[in-house]
Amino acid sequence: xxxxxxxxxxxxxxxxxxxxxxxxxxxxxxxxxxxxxxxxxxxxxxxxxxxxxxxxxxxxxxxxxxxxxxxxxxxxxxxxxxxxxxxxxxxxxxxxxxxxxxxxxxxxxxxxxxxxxxxxxxxxxxxxxxxxxxxxxxxxxxxxxxxxxxxxxxxxxxxxxxxxxxxxxxxxxxxxxxxxxxxxxxxxxxxxxxxxxxxxxxxxxxxxxxxxxxxxxxxxxxxxxxxxxxxxxxxxxxxxxxxxxxxxxxxxxx
Numbered sequence: 177x178x179x180x181x182x183x184x185x186x187x188x189x190x191x192x193x194x195x196x197x198x199x200x201x202x203x204x205x206x207x208x209x210x211x212x213x214x215x216x217x218x219x220x221x222x223x224x225x226x227x228x229x230x231x232x233x234x235x236x237x238x239x240x241x242x243x244x245x246x247x248x249x250x251x252x253x254x255x256x257x258x259x260x261x262x263x264x265x266x267x268x269x270x271x272x273x274x275x276x277x278x279x280x281x282x283x284x285x286x287x288x289x290x291x292x293x294x295x296x297x298x299x300x301x302x303x304x305x306x307x308x309x310x311x312x313x314x315x316x317x318x319x320x321x322x323x324x325x326x327x328x329x330x331x332x333x334x335x336x337x338x339x340x341x342x343x344x345x346x347x348x349x350x351x352x353x354x355x356x357x358x359x360x361x362x363x364x365x366x367x368x369x370x371x372x373x374x375x376x377x378x379x380x381x382x383x384x385x386x387x388x389x390x391x392x393x394x395x396x397x398x399x400x401x402x403x404x405x406x407x408x409x410x411x412x413x414x415x416x417x418x419x420x421x422x423x424x425x426x427x428x429x430x
Contacts, residue, residue, distance in 0.1 A: 177403075177429040178203045179276060181319040181392055182413075183422035187211040187240070189402065191219050194244075195226065197413055197424065204246050205271050206424075207278035209321045211240030218242070234265045239321070240331035240368055241278045243266045251275075257303035266302075267278075268309070274400065274429075277306065277315035284341040286291070292341065295323075299350040312356050316397035318359060321375075323391055324351045325363065330390035332373065342389055359395040362407040362427045375422045376411050382421075383414055394427045403429040 180203045184190040187208065198206060209219065213234045223230050223244060229251055233254040234240030241264060243249055249269035256266055268277040282298050285291035324347045328334035333362060337343045355361065363372075373388025382388065406428040414423040 177272065177274070179205045179207070179274070179317055179319065179429070180184070180395070180424045180426040181207045181225065181278070181321070182424040183209040183321040183392060183395060183420060185210050185212075185420040185422065186278070187213055187219065187242070188217070189358060189418060191222065191223055193416060195222070197410075198226070198228075198244070201410065201424075201426070202246075205274075205276050205425065206244040207267075207276060207319045208242050209240075209278065209280035210238075211242055212237055213240055213243045224259040231267050231269045233267050235262075235264045239280055241265060241266045241280050243267055243269050243271075243276060243278055243379075245269075245271050247272050256301055258305045261298070265298075270313070274315045275309060275352060277309060277318045278321075279318065279322070281320065281322045281324065283323050284347070286341055287339065287344050287346075296346060296350065299347075299353075303350070303353050303381050306359075307357050310359070310397055314397060316359075317400055317427070318354070318395040319393065321391060322351060322393050324348060325389045326351055326364075326393075329370075330373070330389045332371065337389075341377060342391060344368065350420055354395060358398055360392040360398070360401045362392070362396050362401075362425070363409070363425065364402055365401070365404060366407055372409055374425055376414065378421055392422055392425045394410075394425060396427070400429065405430055 232242035
């Protein structure tokens with residue numbers, strides 16, 4: 177089984193990329209973020225015609241999340257029942273006994289801003305809900321764009337980013353709280369190349385110079401961790417024409 181996460185930064189623009197990537201990289205569940213589409217505009221027909229099952233929730237211009245699966249998706253939940261929020265940031269479903277939560281964590285804009293406070297409140301509520309999910313579903317994957325780089329080695333220039341959004345201590349503490357629920361960062365289970373990132377700014381030759389951050393994660397319950405045999409970042413789609421600023425992260429399970 178393979179589970180992947182990818183912030184596509186507009187499914188309307190990136191649908192050909194998604195279809196090409198899935199064709200070249202057979203994946204059981206692809207969790208995508210920033211679809212930026214209302215539900216009536218979601219390309220359901222195209223995905224179903226290609227043989228996929230889909231669960232999604234979206235809004236105009238911003239946010240939006242989806243699960244694209246080769247197998248049926250059961251027990252679908254949209255958004256966090258513990259957090260009243262008009263922003264569409266969470267979709268969860270069960271595929272072949274594995275509970276997959278796809279999350280698009282708020283960006284936060286700047287430490288101390290109103291949007292940062294929203295991010296902290298969102299993460300507090302997310303922690304409480306994930307605690308319930310972990311108790312209910314032993315095989316749990318909490319995946320998505322977390323907008324948090326866990327450690328300095330996940331940042332191309334820690335000194336330049338010190339104290340900024342994505343790397344601040346309050347954000348990293350929130351991510352650690354999630355891990356303390358018994359979850360494991362799949363990427364760090366294995367030896368990885370240095371300077372491995374999943375996001376690069378469009379500006380300043382970010383990708384070419386590898387000036388990136390690792391902010392897209394797959395967090396696994398202990399039972400699912402025991403089945404994980406690999407986790408990699410696929411840089412290839414970031415080289416395509418009109419790419420997302422993120423690239424897929426894929427975990428493989430026995």
